Structures are given as structure tokens and as C-alpha cells.
Amino acid sequence: MSLTIGVDVGGTKVAAGVVDEQGKIVEKLKRNTPAASPGQTVQVISDVVTELTGQYQADAIGIGAAGFVDETRSTVRFAPNLAWRDEPLKEQVERRIGRPVVVENDANAAAWAEAKLGAAAGHTDVVLITVGTGIGAGFVLDGQLYRGRWGMAGEPGHYRVVPDGRLCGCGNRGCWEQYASGSALVAEAREFARRSPGGAIRLLQLGGGSAEQIDGPVVTEAAREGDAGALRCFDIVGRWLGAGLADLAAILDPGCFVIGGGVSEAGDLLLEPAKAAFDQCLTGRAYRQQAVIKLAELGADAGLIGAADLARHR
């Protein structure tokens, strides 16, 4: 049984695991990310990999990083939550550990994992959408990870769904992630609580009495209890999600959409309105077959597992 190591580098944690050919994690370690220091982050990655290679025979290392990775899968061009700017990550880690390294965007790595070993196993054309603070994505097309000309493909969170719409962190207005993300869900609930404290009484109770303290888990908990205001928030955000999936289907015609990320833990609260909107918005729906829309199966480990598998198939 051949083993590889996957590393998931986020803004707060570095997670590294030894993974087998079926995607099973044999051992996993976690460290804090010294996000402000590019050099220290490289060192933490190298240290945790060295610790694992001391115990296990691993052939290669895959790193999934929360940032834009260049088309040679070597350099992190820019990472919004890390200090990396044109960081030659592959070279730096290879020099320290003496084994081959593949660097990939974390959402791409997660898409690969879900397409090959997770919810979309058996599908050749897969779109992973991670619904968290923002929207991340990765595409497996014709059985291969699609990265685009410069490694920047798979950012549908920043396609425009409303002209002159809500301001986005990217500097544009009307980006999809301002309507269909966890941030949108929370913004919707807080706005509702401010405008209609009576209707939002359960949301406010769970949020400790203040609209500003309502967060994603609060909205999910209230919705699970059947609270109408919380359910309405999921309905609004889920419908934006489904309408966007219909747009992506018009463009990419995948066989399977996989929905991951923190908000996807709400399950059908998010998926039911998304599926309803998808059915309603899909162009040519009378003349085509429809993609399945499924929840992700590999959870927070998807990036790590995908990075390890990409290292195996490098």
C-alpha cells in the first residue's frame, strides 16, 4: 500500500496527514499557522511533514494552500489570509524535506478528493462549491483537474449575479459569494433581527440578545428547531446558491455538483431551496439531463486528502 502526505494550509491551521490510496487518513497532525511570516509557515509545513516521514514511508507530498497557485503548481502568487506573495513554496519545501512536492489551491485539492474518492466518485465532470465565509470552488472536467491558463480558474464566487449589487471583498459589486455564502446567511439573519426583533425572537435568544452576535451555527440551530425567520434565511441563500449552480450548468454542464464548506453542514436546510431554484433556473431543462447536487462527504479533510492524492498522481 503506497502512502503519500497531504498538507492543508489555511489562515489559522496547518493540517498534515498520511493518506492511503483509498483516501483513508492513517495519521494526522495539526499546527498553528504563523500566517504573518512566510518563512515560518514554510518551516512549520516542513517540520510537520518531516515528523510524518520519520514514521511512515511516503513517496510524495501534496500541499493544498488557501491562495492562488500558479500554472506550474509551484508558486503561491497571492494568499488573502497568509503573508505569501509569489512564494516559491514547492522549491522551498522540497529543499527542506528532499521529496517531491505538488502545490495546489485548497479548493482544487478538495474538488479532486470529492471527485475521485468522495461524493462524486464515478463522475467525470464535477463542480465542487464550498459554501463558507465566501464561496470556493474546484472543477474536475473530463476526469482532470481544470486549472485554467494561469491556475486561476474556479472562482465563481466572484462572478456577478447582481449588477451594482452588494460590495465584495474583491472590490467588485454583486459577486455570487455576497448572496450565497455563510456571510450572506448571517447578514440576512442579522438584518432580519434588526428590522423585526419580534419575528427574530428565537434568533436573538440563541444569539445572546444581540443581532450582532447571531452567527452561522445560531441560524442553523434556529432553522432546525423550525423557526420561520431562520428558515427564510436559508431559503433566500439556498435559492441564490441554486440559481448560481444553474448558471454554472449552462456554462459547464457537469454531471455532479458537490456542496461543501461549513454552511453545507446544515444539509437539506441549504440543499432543498438550492435544488428547487436549480430546477427552476436551468436553461433548456426540458431538453437535457440534470446534474445531481450532493453534499460533500470528506468534510474538512477534503483538501488534505486531495493534496495527497494529487501528489500520488503528480
Place this chain on the structure above:
Amino acid sequence: MSLTIGVDVGGTKVAAGVVDEQGKIVEKLKRNTPAASPGQTVQVISDVVTELTGQYQADAIGIGAAGFVDETRSTVRFAPNLAWRDEPLKEQVERRIGRPVVVENDANAAAWAEAKLGAAAGHTDVVLITVGTGIGAGFVLDGQLYRGRWGMAGEPGHYRVVPDGRLCGCGNRGCWEQYASGSALVAEAREFARRSPGGAIRLLQLGGGSAEQIDGPVVTEAAREGDAGALRCFDIVGRWLGAGLADLAAILDPGCFVIGGGVSEAGDLLLEPAKAAFDQCLTGRAYRQQAVIKLAELGADAGLIGAADLARHR
């Protein structure tokens, strides 16, 4: 020099040509399309191919058809302007002519031609957008034609750019082609002429005095003369086009966009506002390289040339 035959089947004309390896058309024939009769259309295609194979040694035939082609590249599922419904075109033509046939969506065939032999030669990731009555598209990704799970990929004309926007022929509202096509250009000019006949005096003169008679060539002619109203129409439609290209870049990150179709004959009148809007709308523009946006080079023959080349590389 190996030759293949390409056939472009539209709602009014069947064009067939003998094409060499460089994409040069050695001989070309045209017939009217008996669009109301599926069987007669197949017969016309077979007849024109037989006429060409009687004169030239051709190895294979590629057919580009204005419709949805299934994932096996055999059957036309549905063609808006032809009577075909689940027409097994490949089998029917092969039976009549005794040579291998490949069937492809006409915009996909055109994208292949422009990517391999036309404006985007040398690029591996290409998006062709044809701006005509509607918007057609074809994608070459990682050097291969991307067709999607069921052959329905490449319909960005029907992704939604305005929620509850203009009604589209597909039954949805707010589709891109209602804002960035030749129909949108003409609608804009006619509306302007109705609301402001004084401002639209040149458009009305060229249109024979009636707003309803203003068509695409009229708007282009007036814009070429420098007419402010006509230029404004191109500016509006070109900006919608460029904003859509920015959305597609967020999703697909191509190295090259090729703009074809009838409206693209207006050249910079369309491309300049499109490029300006693209620059303005592209997410992460400070941290990425930008796709080039070019006019198509193969004109109305792109579908025929692409079909012939796809037959060669079947």
C-alpha cells in the same frame, strides 16, 4: 496532403467543404436546408458530401449542427431552428455515404477551428463567443474541446446576468444574450429611435424612416459614421459583453477569448467597450494575468473548418 470534409448545418443553409490540414478550404458547396423535414435534411447533407467525395479523396466527415449534440457525438437531441428531435445523425449519414462521421455542435466546431487554426492558434485554453442574434459559445480547455457531461456545455448565453431581467427565448429571464447580442444591439437602437427620434435621426434615415426597420448593419453603419446614438448602442452592448467575459474569466481563466458572429464584424466598435468593461470587472485583476480578447479570423467558415478538423482528429 490528407483531406476531410466539413459540413455546417444551419437553419437556412447547408455548407459543405473539402478542407486540408491547415484549415484551407479546397472546395465548397452550398444548399438550402429543408429545415422542416429531418429526413430531407439528412439527404441533402449526404448528397452534398457524396458530390464532394466523388471529386476528392476525403477520409472522414465532420458535421457541425446548430443544436444540442449528445455526449457520444452521434445524435442531435434538439435543434431550435431545425425539425431534429433525437435525430441519430451520425448513423444516418454514415449509412448513406459509407465513411466515418463525427457530429458536433456548430459553435463547438467553430471554437475548435479558431483555437487550432484561427485567432487563438497556440493557446491551450480558449473561449469562443459568437455574438449574433443570440450568443453562442465553445470552449477549448487544456487543448481539448470541452463538451460537458451530456454535451451541453458552452451555453453562457443563458447564464443570468440580471435577476428578473429581460425575457429570453429559453423561457428564463435575464440571460446574457438578452444584453450582449445582436438582438440586444438592435433593440437598444430601436428603443432609442422610438423615445428620441431627434437624437436617432441618422439611425432612422438609414433604417428607412422607421424604428422597426433599424437592423444590425444599420447600427454598425451609423456608428462607423460616428453617430453618437449608434455608438452609445455599441457601448452598452459591448460593456455587457465585456462584463460577461470577466465572469467567464473568473470561472474558466482562459488565455484567449475569441469574439465571432455577425456583430463581431463591427470590430473595435464592439471590442473596445468590451475590453474596457472586462478590465474593470475582472476579479483579482491586480494579482493575475489577463486573457487576450481577439476577433475571430475564420468568419462564417469556422464551423465548417472546425468540423472537418474534428473529423481528422476523431
